Amino acid sequence: MPLCGVDDVAEGAAIGVEMELFGEHHAFIVTCADGRFHAYRNLCPHAGRRLDWAPGRFLLKDRVLVCAVHGASFRVESGLCIGGPCQGDHLLRVGVEVEGDAVMLTSL
Ligand code: FES
Secondary structure (H helix, E strand, C coil): CEEEEHHHCCCCCEEEEEEEECCEEEEEEEEEECCEEEEEECCCCCCCCCCCCECCECEEECCEEECCCCCCEEECCCCEEEECCCCCCECCEEEEEEECCEEEEEEC
16 A cells, blocks of 8 residues: 655655545654655654644654654654653554555555
């Protein structure tokens, strides 16, 4: 299942992807760090809210993604929370791999 194109995510950036799978709505964050792609559920481990401040728009600086709700900060390459109310927790990772010019969802 394609999540996005490899050109959709700039180095160090994050995008939001919404999709219906098996009759359920899913929201993901796709990031790129050092040329490798990572994906997480768009669900903050602090209070279970979305991290984006508007659909698909994230606070991001120096490869750190900041939850728009209470400010927890996460490394884009690992999903590790490095500051804020859930420090030490991780975003929920989903499996991805690159096939041609697409970033494919491989596992939930
Ligand atoms: S919901 Fe993300 S920091 Fe509180």
